[in-house]
Amino acid sequence: RAQADPHRPRFHFVSPAGWLNDPNGLGLWDGTYHLFYQYNPYSPVHDRIHWGHATSTDLVRWTDEPVALVPGETGPDVEGCWSGVLVDDGGTPTIVYSGRHDGRELPCVATGSSDLRAWTPVEENPVIAATPPGVDVTAFRDHCVWREDGRWRQLVGSGIRGRGGAAFLYDSTDLRSWEYVGPLVVGDASIGEAGEPDWTGTMWECVDLFRLTAQDAARDVLVFSAWDEGVTHHPLYWIGAYEGDVFTPHRLGRLDYGGRHFYAPQTFQDVQGRRLVFGWLQEGRPDAASLLAGWSGVMSLPRHVTLAPDGTLAQEPAAEVSLLRRGGIRTVPGRLSAGERRVVAITGDQLDLEIDVVLTAGSSLELDVRAAGPVDDAAGERTRLLLERDGGGAIMLRLDRSRSSLDAAVDATPRSGEVPTEPDGAVRLRVIVDHSALEVFANGRPLTARIYPTRPDATGVELAASSGAVTVTRLESWHMADAWDHRSRELWPGT
Numbered sequence: 250r251a252q253a254d255p256h257r258p259r260f261h262f263v264s265p266a267g268w269l270n271d272p273n274g275l276g277l278w279d280g281t282y283h284l285f286y287q288y289n290p291y292s293p294v295h296d297r298i299h300w301g302h303a304t305s306t307d308l309v310r311w312t313d314e315p316v317a318l319v320p321g322e323t324g325p326d327v328e329g330c331w332s333g334v335l336v337d338d339g340g341t342p343t344i345v346y347s348g349r350h351d352g353r354e355l356p357c358v359a360t361g362s363s364d365l366r367a368w369t370p371v372e373e374n375p376v377i378a379a380t381p382p383g384v385d386v387t388a389f390r391d392h393c394v395w396r397e398d399g400r401w402r403q404l405v406g407s408g409i410r411g412r413g414g415a416a417f418l419y420d421s422t423d424l425r426s427w428e429y430v431g432p433l434v435v436g437d438a439s440i441g442e443a444g445e446p447d448w449t450g451t452m453w454e455c456v457d458l459f460r461l462t463a464q465d466a467a468r469d470v471l472v473f474s475a476w477d478e479g480v481t482h483h484p485l486y487w488i489g490a491y492e493g494d495v496f497t498p499h500r501l502g503r504l505d506y507g508g509r510h511f512y513a514p515q516t517f518q519d520v521q522g523r524r525l526v527f528g529w530l531q532e533g534r535p536d537a538a539s540l541l542a543g544w545s546g547v548m549s550l551p552r553h554v555t556l557a558p559d560g561t562l563a564q565e566p567a568a569e570v571s572l573l574r575r576g577g578i579r580t581v582p583g584r585l586s587a588g589e590r591r592v593v594a595i596t597g598d599q600l601d602l603e604i605d606v607v608l609t610a611g612s613s614l615e616l617d618v619r620a621a622g623p624v625d626d627a628a629g630e631r632t633r634l635l636l637e638r639d640g641g642g643a644i645m646l647r648l649d650r651s652r653s654s655l656d657a658a659v660d661a662t663p664r665s666g667e668v669p670t671e672p673d674g675a676v677r678l679r680v681i682v683d684h685s686a687l688e689v690f691a692n693g694r695p696l697t698a699r700i701y702p703t704r705p706d707a708t709g710v711e712l713a714a715s716s717g718a719v720t721v722t723r724l725e726s727w728h729m730a731d732a733w734d735h736r737s738r739e740l741w742p743g744t
């Protein structure tokens with residue numbers, strides 16, 4: 250049933266059936282990439298979470314592996330095995346995760362067989378039995394674990410009631426017994442409002458600390474997902490300095506302009522030294538539609554994260570994504586004057602587009618994907634992306650989903666964010682369409698969304714100058730191949 254759903258992506262990772270949320274335990278082990286994920290194999294709802302598992306040698310074509318973590322019949326993870334990480338404990342694959350028990354989260358550890366297929370929770374679980382003494386926490390879950398000066402360090406995501414999100418720091422020599430060091434950094438939920446795109450939330454989910462270097466500069470980055478009272482808001486990051494036992498934040502950034510549609514990201518470093526990130530593309534259709542479809546949740550494509558010259562983060566799809574490209578078409582559309590519209594010579598619901606455009610002040614480029622029907626047809630569908638350059642030179646990327654679907658029940662919230670500018674107004678736009686998954690990158694800034702066109706002919710691509718003149722110096726487009734044989738997954742995980 251899930252495989253027949255026209256909204257099911259074909260080259261983004263999705264679970265064989267049931268529910269998928271956060272990426273977990275990302276890593277490279279003996280030359281194989283491992284993607285674990287929050288998984289309910291029995292139904293497309295978030296309930297009694299397992300760890301699903303898939304492997305790949307190229308980051309884009311995945312093989313399903315047996316379920317890795319199963320909630321215990323009793324004990325600290327009886328209600329679920331929530332998010333965590335994979336570490337190499339002197340050759341032993343080891344997972345640090347949040348057990349769920351009585352509505353609380355308890356840090357747990359499991360060790361794996363050398364092929365990472367069989368996992369056993371350790372006897373010492375929970376490895377941290379109580380939250381930090383004297384601190385009134387809102388929640389206590391998700392882990393970032395690393396080696397430093399001959400010991401293990403760990404961050405647990407949390408929030409301090411009445412203040413804001415927090416990351417708590419712990420030390421250990423054996424991953425089993427942990428000593429509380431203190432709060433690494435605490436946010437301030439009173440800055441801004443809950444609906445604002447950079448509000449830092451009352452709790453931080455999926456904290457992830459890493460260092461990036463570019464030229465001679467090194468920056469520490471703390472990625473987190475801003476959460477409040479059962480509501481998943483958006484992924485953010487602090488750029489700052491991690492020294493001793495504190496992280497001093499210097500500036501806050503939005504990791505993705507799609508809000509909750511790129512949530513709970515986790516990063517890891519591969520052998521080439523690349524910092525890669527995956528995130529969870531939440532659904533934008535009602536739960537009843539997911540129940541009917543039999544599946545929920547999409548994993549993003551792998552993204553390469555770098556430090557941009559302006560000190561913010563830049564993201565691009567990892568180079569391996571190009572392995573799925575088929576039959577490229579390259580054109581030079583040239584100058585489009587105000588109001589001019591062109592139909593692009595590719596159609597489909599599995600596409601990769603690269604567009605280089607130069608925007609003059611006051612001009613804007615419109616790109617419609619998954620388009621059906623004439624442009625002003627009320628019975629038509631189209632998902633609209635806009636790149637707008639104002640008189641002062643600032644460029645905004647906007648997503649307009651108001652006509653993405655004739656189904657009024659799906660999420661059509663507008664999304665937008667600033668695009669770093671080049672002196673000549675040039676923008677490199679990359680747009681990846683995979684059925685209901687949409688990933689957009691404009692000069693390294695991502696905007697991720699879900700779209701649910703109802704018309705089978707919603708496959709068109711159109712370009713227009715919606716105001717002023719724009720020059721499209723290059724347009725390259727590809728069809729994207731399926732990442733695996735979907736029919737073969739039907740029977741998994743073994744009925």
Ligand code: DQQ
Pocket residue numbers: 270271287298331332333347390391454455474481512513
């Ligand atoms: N999802 C997990 C939690 C995490 C949240 C539970 C983020 O560990 O905080 O499935 O989506």
